[in-house]
Amino acid sequence: MTLSRIAREVKTSATLAITTKAKQLAAQGIDIMSFGAGEPDFDTPENIKDAAIKAIKDGYTKYTPTSGAPPLKEAICEKLYHDNTLQYSPSQVIVSAGAKQSILNIVLVLCDTGDEAIIPSPYWVSYPEMVIMAGATPVFLKTTDKEHFKITKESLARVITPKSKLLFINSPSNPTGMVYTEKELREIVCFAVEKGLYIISDEIYEKIIFDGMKHVSPASFSDECYRKVITVNGFSKIYSMTGWRLGYAAGPEEIIKAAVNIQDHTTSGASSITQMAGLEALKGSQNSVATMVCEFDKRRTYIVSRLNAMQGISCLLPHGAFYVFPKVSDLFNRRISGRTVTDSFDLVNLLLEKAHVAFVPGAPFGSDGYIRISYATAMENIEQGMDRFEKFLNS
Numbered sequence: 001m002t003l004s005r006i007a008r009e010v011k012t013s014a015t016l017a018i019t020t021k022a023k024q025l026a027a028q029g030i031d032i033m034s035f036g037a038g039e040p041d042f043d044t045p046e047n048i049k050d051a052a053i054k055a056i057k058d059g060y061t062k063y064t065p066t067s068g069a070p071p072l073k074e075a076i077c078e079k080l081y082h083d084n085t086l087q088y089s090p091s092q093v094i095v096s097a098g099a100k101q102s103i104l105n106i107v108l109v110l111c112d113t114g115d116e117a118i119i120p121s122p123y124w125v126s127y128p129e130m131v132i133m134a135g136a137t138p139v140f141l142k143t144t145d146k147e148h149f150k151i152t153k154e155s156l157a158r159v160i161t162p163k164s165k166l167l168f169i170n171s172p173s174n175p176t177g178m179v180y181t182e183k184e185l186r187e188i189v190c191f192a193v194e195k196g197l198y199i200i201s202d203e204i205y206e207k208i209i210f211d212g213m214k215h216v217s218p219a220s221f222s223d224e225c226y227r228k229v230i231t232v233n234g235f236s237k238i239y240s241m242t243g244w245r246l247g248y249a250a251g252p253e254e255i256i257k258a259a260v261n262i263q264d265h266t267t268s269g270a271s272s273i274t275q276m277a278g279l280e281a282l283k284g285s286q287n288s289v290a291t292m293v294c295e296f297d298k299r300r301t302y303i304v305s306r307l308n309a310m311q312g313i314s315c316l317l318p319h320g321a322f323y324v325f326p327k328v329s330d331l332f333n334r335r336i337s338g339r340t341v342t343d344s345f346d347l348v349n350l351l352l353e354k355a356h357v358a359f360v361p362g363a364p365f366g367s368d369g370y371i372r373i374s375y376a377t378a379m380e381n382i383e384q385g386m387d388r389f390e391k392f393l394n395s
């Protein structure tokens, strides 16, 4: 059988292999401490659930316009104005089944065969695959913990070519938790725009931010930035709504219109019920967000101090999201638990087998010398998981 180019070129999720193995071990009755989750461990707030139930009871169960239910789009415009000083009209907004679908729509709208899309590395695993689906080429701009996982105008200048079309920005970042300051981001984005690049600003972790850092949206930097930046956001992380599948993008009308055309022939948009839940999320009490961020903050400082006390591990204190991305390359070529560790996959596999803790290797995020640990799990689990990790390293 000859599979299509997309089927041949798009990789399976390398992170899934570890998750599957962790689940298999758990099914055998082994007590696995899992740090793989890319989703908050909090429940969706009650007012949001109630709004969905009401939508069902009220019969709000038919197709909405592909670009999203009008009241939700209005609420998104209000949110972007109040939180991000961005003025959009509903015709500049597309609501999708998750931010993931919004990002894919925009990539398909902007990228063609032969185009290059610049992806700062470490990156969220889906960016390169989406670029490949569009037939374009991902160009990775590597960063390490030494640069706090940040690109600069200078490093960006080194990878821009006449084929460069798009730049991905993700602050706060998955997998590193890195957050750009306004000054840093302004310099990078204004330079990219000057060079003619479009920018996808993935702001899905916008509100999960610590240490008084302030989130800024690059589309707000100048009129030119407003014309070149597509702002993506969603409900999965901020409102613990991963399973509801709701996200959106806002940007120039021409781009959004083309994205709606694509969505017309794929999903026809997000579920009507989910959209009413999203409307309540934006309009209702925001107390749950503050409670969640406060809890994440405690876990973050604890986990970083535990990791930095371990031999061979060094971990930056991230300023956003709910991940830490410690450097583990000092453990490579060392004998631990009777085996020589070769890379991040090997380390994570060994940790799962011997210590029964599930982390995610850094390699699928483009950085093999690291592992990703999600602290979207209860403090008791974090304490136990760190105890197991420490014991493993001493074995």
Ligand SMILES: Cc1ncc(COP(=O)(O)O)c(C=O)c1O
Binding pocket: 038, 097, 098, 099, 100, 101, 124, 170, 173, 174, 202, 204, 234, 235, 236, 242, 245, 246, 247
């Ligand atoms: C950086 C980043 N962008 C986008 C998404 C997609 O989120 P959604 O659940 O809204 O599709 C994720 C989810 O893990 C993410 O980490």
